[in-house]
Amino acid sequence: IWTKAKTEAQKAFLAAKVMAKDLATTHQVDAAVRFLGTVPESTTDVAAAVDMKSFNEECGVGVVITAEDVTTGVAAELAKMDVKQLAANWAKSQGLVLGGVRKAALSLKWADPNDVKAELEKQVPSLVAGIEVVDEKKAKKDKAAAAAPAAAAKSAAAPSKVATPVENYKSLLSGSNTSYTRICDLAEHVGKEVVIHGWAHRVRQQSRLTFVVLRDGSGYVQCVIDGALPQPLFRETSMAIRGTIKKEPKAAVELQIGYEISVSDYGIIGPSDGQIENVVTPEASLDKILDARHIAIRGTNASSVLRIRNSMLRAFREHFWSKNTIEVTPPTLVQTQCEGGSTLFGFQYYDEPAYLTQSSQLYLETALPAVGDVFCILPSYRAEKSKTKRHLAEYTHVEAEYFDIDYEELLSRIEDLIVGVTHQVIKECGDLIKFLNPAQMVSTDMDPKNPDSWKFTPKKPFRRLKYADAIKFCNEHNIVNPETEKAFEYGEDISDKPEREMVGMMGECVLMTEFPPEMKSFYMEKGQTNKAITESVDVLMPGVGEIVGGSMRMWDYKELMEAYTKEGLDAETYYWYTEQRKYGSTPHGGFGLGLERLLVWMLDLDSVKEACLYPRYMGRCKP
Numbered sequence: 001i002w003t004k005a006k007t008e009a010q011k012a013f014l015a016a017k018v019m020a021k022d023l024a025t026t027h028q029v030d031a032a033v034r035f036l037g038t039v040p041e042s043t044t045d046v047a048a049a050v051d052m053k054s055f056n057e058e059c060g061v062g063v064v065i066t067a068e069d070v071t072t073g074v075a076a077e078l079a080k081m082d083v084k085q086l087a088a089n090w091a092k093s094q095g096l097v098l099g100g101v102r103k104a105a106l107s108l109k110w111a112d113p114n115d116v117k118a119e120l121e122k123q124v125p126s127l128v129a130g131i132e133v134v135d136e137k138k139a140k141k142d143k144a145a146a147a148a149p150a151a152a153a154k155s156a157a158a159p160s161k162v163a164t165p166v167e168n169y170k171s172l173l174s175g176s177n178t179s180y181t182r183i184c185d186l187a188e189h190v191g192k193e194v195v196i197h198g199w200a201h202r203v204r205q206q207s208r209l210t211f212v213v214l215r216d217g218s219g220y221v222q223c224v225i226d227g228a229l230p231q232p233l234f235r236e237t238s239m240a241i242r243g244t245i246k247k248e249p250k251a252a253v254e255l256q257i258g259y260e261i262s263v264s265d266y267g268i269i270g271p272s273d274g275q276i277e278n279v280v281t282p283e284a285s286l287d288k289i290l291d292a293r294h295i296a297i298r299g300t301n302a303s304s305v306l307r308i309r310n311s312m313l314r315a316f317r318e319h320f321w322s323k324n325t326i327e328v329t330p331p332t333l334v335q336t337q338c339e340g341g342s343t344l345f346g347f348q349y350y351d352e353p354a355y356l357t358q359s360s361q362l363y364l365e366t367a368l369p370a371v372g373d374v375f376c377i378l379p380s381y382r383a384e385k386s387k388t389k390r391h392l393a394e395y396t397h398v399e400a401e402y403f404d405i406d407y408e409e410l411l412s413r414i415e416d417l418i419v420g421v422t423h424q425v426i427k428e429c430g431d432l433i434k435f436l437n438p439a440q441m442v443s444t445d446m447d448p449k450n451p452d453s454w455k456f457t458p459k460k461p462f463r464r465l466k467y468a469d470a471i472k473f474c475n476e477h478n479i480v481n482p483e484t485e486k487a488f489e490y491g492e493d494i495s496d497k498p499e500r501e502m503v504g505m506m507g508e509c510v511l512m513t514e515f516p517p518e519m520k521s522f523y524m525e526k527g528q529t530n531k532a533i534t535e536s537v538d539v540l541m542p543g544v545g546e547i548v549g550g551s552m553r554m555w556d557y558k559e560l561m562e563a564y565t566k567e568g569l570d571a572e573t574y575y576w577y578t579e580q581r582k583y584g585s586t587p588h589g590g591f592g593l594g595l596e597r598l599l600v601w602m603l604d605l606d607s608v609k610e611a612c613l614y615p616r617y618m619g620r621c622k623p
Helices: 008-019 026-038 052-059 067-079 083-092 094-104 113-128 136-153 183-189 274-278 286-291 300-322 361-371 407-436 467-476 496-506 557-567 571-581 595-603
Strands: 164-166 193-206 209-215 220-226 238-247 256-270 345-349 352-356 374-381 394-403 463-466 510-513 536-541 545-553 588-594
Touching: 008 026, 026 052, 067 094, 067 113, 083 094, 083 113, 094 113, 094 274, 183 193, 183 220, 183 256, 193 256, 209 238, 300 374, 300 394, 300 407, 300 595, 361 374, 361 394, 361 571, 361 588, 394 407, 394 595, 407 510, 407 536, 407 545, 407 588, 407 595, 463 467, 467 496, 467 510, 496 536, 496 545, 536 595, 545 595, 557 571, 588 595
Parallel strands: 164 256, 220 256, 463 510
Antiparallel strands: 193 209, 193 238, 209 220, 238 256, 345 352, 374 394, 394 588, 510 536, 536 545, 545 588
8 A cells, every 4th residue: 555555645545444454455455546546636535535335346345255255156157168168278278267267257356366266276177077178289280181192182382371380499490590580680681581589478369360479578579370370379478480571560569660570380489378367467466566576577668677777777887988987896795884874784794793785885985096986886775664666675876986076076977977878778778768758758759769859858057956945945835844744944854755846846857965964974075165064966856856866075084083973983893994084085076876766767667666677675575
């Protein structure tokens, strides 16, 4: 509820329904969340705003499915089926039978699919016992063998266009096709025979034609198989296909290329069970989708995010390398804190206490005298007890440190990085971004791989906003402190919600600067002429809020020792960090950027959980 409901009022309403046991299953809770999707977010009394009769009916309130109900419901649906057809379907795919029973039986709508599956496994075998199921594949082979003499008597003619399956898929690689062609390269082979391999992303049967959209990681292409298939072909079957590529503009839907393959023959690499249709369903809760994340990432949306993420990681590295910035790999098992002790993941490292790193910044600073400007792209960990759409316990942290620079140069470098990376990702993956976030295009007729085609494309200089001016802006625009429900006072943290509201009103990238020392980490340099502020910066983006935190670092030995004392930190533990100030210190600064938040901003994702392969947050450490 806390991750999916839109408002505090909706959360409270749903939580009360759960505590009252009106909503007793995940299916019911998900139905309730969808039902409340039409309720205005400004509604404070949700119970008064909804039609409770409709709510109860749509969400199964009060419906309790017992084991006996499942047994009776399954038996009733099986009794309606033709036994021979049931036997055939059960032999082909138990998943198909499960899906059919759940769709047909209203009494099983709110039942756990696993309970229904278990009951089917109990009842079906006895019902179909003794019924001979025809092996269609063998029957077809026998029929073909019987017809062979007659066929041989006919004059040699052009070979049949009906696609034929082969036993060994590797045999398709022969003649001029000695290697597989990637789908993204098919446009170069129009009119030629090619061999591709991948997974059946979608399967659609129409009379004697079967349409298979195949994906191989580089793209999607429609393949047309002529003739009846000897066995069912389910989504996610891995297969190899040989056929002729032709231009077909009508095939260019979603991310499919505008080409089509007329299949001559194909081979199954690894079959897929029909149960695949029940693994991730439109009704599935977020938890169930994440439990099946290994399957969900095969979807068009999730796989597109992963490809864009790959492009973004490469763009960061190429930007740093173009600026002669060296990549290093600091440790992630540490014995010091960087961002405060309350968010540290502690563990026993042999016989000593240790932590998962919050940031690699301190170690990056030590590398400056060795190799010059440095960066790293590594996981960081925060033990925040939060399930918001902006927080992860493990996230990808892009961090950099620069030596002998001043505050203004640091801000300029951050702007250059964000602008440069955004441009590069658009040039490489503009079509994928358009698929995920079409509303941000200036016009859908424009080239999606041109940065000028996008409304969100950042431009230098970013808007500068001092912390003191941010407090003033919030108070002038009635953005209150959610903790006090009053106007903000200087020194108070502008937390996530008001921060996003503020930058949303501004509608552009913002550099929020000059925070008070009390609000920032011990190592941040104070202002050159005003010691009441720090040379610090947060980069804020519309829709997501903070994506970057940075500052100039203290480089004076005495000043750093005083900071340790003020924070109650043991200076001896940080001896390796402190000694940087004793042996040739220079002014220096750096920053850390959360990769997942940048993806959320660019792709208009609902949560940072969608921006990584397997999200880790409070309550989830699987799969």
